[in-house]
Amino acid sequence: KQRAAIARALIAKPEFLIADEPTGNVDPTLARRLLRLFVELHRLGTAIIIATHDYSLMEQFEARRMVLGDGRLSVEEQSPEEPHR
Numbered sequence: 001k002q003r004a005a006i007a008r009a010l011i012a013k014p015e016f017l018i019a020d021e022p023t024g025n026v027d028p029t030l031a032r033r034l035l036r037l038f039v040e041l042h043r044l045g046t047a048i049i050i051a052t053h054d055y056s057l058m059e060q061f062e063a064r065r066m067v068l069g070d071g072r073l074s075v076e077e078q079s080p081e082e083p084h085r
Helices: 002-011 028-043
Strands: 016-020 047-051 066-069 072-075
Touching (some): 002 016, 002 028, 028 047
């Protein structure tokens, strides 16, 4: 179901995509493949917001990360060599 929902969303070639826990019910290999797909879509110009509890998976990808904790939203600092996205 989850893969079908993602496929339906991508058919329209959206300018903006919000993915709420896209890797929540898939195996780790498929989770990485999905995130690589999102990275490629971003490279092609799609703005993407991913909401997830799987922080360790997100750390594997270069992206701006915002963290919600204790009722506060914070933007993680990026290293000087990491481009601002």
